[in-house]
Amino acid sequence: MSSSVENISKSIKLNMSKRIRRTPFTNRVEELGVSDFTVVNHMLLPKGFKNTIYEDYWHLAEHVQLWDVSCQRQVQISGPDALKLVQKLTPRPLQKMETGKCFYIPILDENAGMINDPVLLKLDDDMFWISIADSDILLWAKGIALGSNLNVRIEEPDVYPLAVQGPKSEELLCSVFGEEIRKIKFFNYRVLDFHGTKQIIARSGYSKQDGFEIYFKGFEKYFDGIEMGEKLWDTIWEAGKKFNISPGCPNLIDRIEGGLMSYGNDFTKDNNPFECNLDKYCNGNSNHEYIGKEALTQIINNGVKKRMRGIIFDGDPIVATGKPLPVLNEDDKKIGEITSGIYSPRIKKNVGLSIILKDYWNDGQKVLVDTLDEKKRNGTVTSLPFPK
Ligand code: THG
Numbered sequence: 001m002s003s004s005v006e007n008i009s010k011s012i013k014l015n016m017s018k019r020i021r022r023t024p025f026t027n028r029v030e031e032l033g034v035s036d037f038t039v040v041n042h043m044l045l046p047k048g049f050k051n052t053i054y055e056d057y058w059h060l061a062e063h064v065q066l067w068d069v070s071c072q073r074q075v076q077i078s079g080p081d082a083l084k085l086v087q088k089l090t091p092r093p094l095q096k097m098e099t100g101k102c103f104y105i106p107i108l109d110e111n112a113g114m115i116n117d118p119v120l121l122k123l124d125d126d127m128f129w130i131s132i133a134d135s136d137i138l139l140w141a142k143g144i145a146l147g148s149n150l151n152v153r154i155e156e157p158d159v160y161p162l163a164v165q166g167p168k169s170e171e172l173l174c175s176v177f178g179e180e181i182r183k184i185k186f187f188n189y190r191v192l193d194f195h196g197t198k199q200i201i202a203r204s205g206y207s208k209q210d211g212f213e214i215y216f217k218g219f220e221k222y223f224d225g226i227e228m229g230e231k232l233w234d235t236i237w238e239a240g241k242k243f244n245i246s247p248g249c250p251n252l253i254d255r256i257e258g259g260l261m262s263y264g265n266d267f268t269k270d271n272n273p274f275e276c277n278l279d280k281y282c283n284g285n286s287n288h289e290y291i292g293k294e295a296l297t298q299i300i301n302n303g304v305k306k307r308m309r310g311i312i313f314d315g316d317p318i319v320a321t322g323k324p325l326p327v328l329n330e331d332d333k334k335i336g337e338i339t340s341g342i343y344s345p346r347i348k349k350n351v352g353l354s355i356i357l358k359d360y361w362n363d364g365q366k367v368l369v370d371t372l373d374e375k376k377r378n379g380t381v382t383s384l385p386f387p388k
Helices: 003-011 026-029 052-062 082-089 137-147 169-177 179-183 226-242 252-257 292-300
Strands: 034-041 043-048 063-070 074-078 102-104 115-116 119-124 127-131 153-155 158-164 187-196 196-203 211-219 244-248 308-311 324-327 332-344 348-357 366-372 376-381
Touching: 003 292, 026 063, 026 226, 043 063, 043 196, 052 063, 052 244, 052 252, 063 226, 074 137, 082 127, 082 137, 115 137, 119 376, 127 244, 127 348, 137 153, 158 169, 158 226, 169 179, 169 226, 187 226, 211 366, 252 332, 252 348, 292 324, 308 332, 308 366, 324 348, 348 366
Parallel strands: 063 244
Antiparallel strands: 034 043, 063 158, 074 127, 074 153, 102 119, 119 127, 158 211, 187 196, 196 211, 308 348, 308 376, 324 332, 324 366, 332 348, 366 376
């Protein structure tokens, strides 16, 4: 992207309205100096604060950060046919899923195209939360339930996830919620008390550091004249001071290095789950029915033609671009495009995520990256996550 276009898109402000929903933590985020927002699931997501993305990256790897990820909306499915419906939505087998577990699940359309990659929480035998990425799964689930005559209730509860991420997150949350925090295993949750409210706290999050997500519920309540959400934020913030806490948000560098993909950007409904390396969540041995099964079987039979890979490439540090960067072979033929890219201060090279055609997807493959500045940079394909 030319720098003038970059500058214009940087200077355009969001015109706030009720359609762009605030969260219980937005006041605090603004008080702490948020610099940018994006919108996910019709809700504000902070994109940066006072520090650079590089400073935030090192800080996240060493300390602890508080992220307002309320835009990870919950689609609550309850009732006698809840499991039946959720199982219809995903190729990942759920029959053995226990209450207290979180599962990363692909959701497919009838062509086996990805329409979301949420985290599923089992709250009870007849109650699930689907913690969605950026697409309207509530409407999809309602349509399926209506069309299949399933006895379920589908709603978006007033739940606002707050992420505490980084290596000091366990110590910090122990000081607020007690020692039980240590017993929460990766992709499991426990229900813990906060001033008489019950909070679901999972060991999970959109970073490759240790971390937790508090599925905050009770925004309508007050404690000591302060809204409960702000009370929760303030309590963690105060306790976090001795752990060098800072406000944050999903960090692009950490996310790319960790191979965490972003729906709508790195993949869409035009991609099947194998192209996104989600094979292990599409158990071929399970014989349950789900939307997209026939198409997915066809894809297995025909073979997968491209896959998500990491690209390491040379040259000056690139700024995060709003446009994909073409990836080319030695004959200038396009073999992919980098949809998320940034300079990694740890690898000391530029890094990016790109779906790459089969002939070129092997580790070590040499490629060219067109950085849209009349330069082409030498690059190498690597498996994900990026090597440590
Ligand atoms: N947390 C919650 N909801 C979310 C996200 C989240 N919804 C939107 C978005 N993020 C969904 N996408 C992802 C992508 C990757 C992971 C979680 C959500 C993730 N994956 C583990 C990994 O790649 O290491 C694997 C987990 C597993 O093996 O089961 O953490 O971040 N609440």
